[in-house]
Amino acid sequence: MPLKTIAEDAVKNICEQVLVTLSDDERIAVQRIVEQAIVDATVSATQRCHRIVRQQSGPETDLAHKIAEQIRQAETALIANLMGMR
DSSP states (O other), X not given: OOHXXXXXXXXXXXXXXXXXXXXXXXXXXXXXXXXXXXHHHHHHHHHHHHHHHHHXXXXXXXXXXXXXXXXXHHHHHHHHHXXXXX
């Protein structure tokens, strides 16, 4: 679901709960505040997850990177082969 839709739904729900009718300018301003809050929360959660992953990384990390690279190479080769079969 697009961020704009989520923010619009949130503003609509807020207005219904507080029994307020907002002008178009006010609605857009509140919608932008909600959008920014969602973005900030997402960035914060991503940074927190990244920090945890770095802390938990051990010797297996190098192996995981090698396996991931092999998978990407195999996927690229598969796609190239499939495209060639057209």
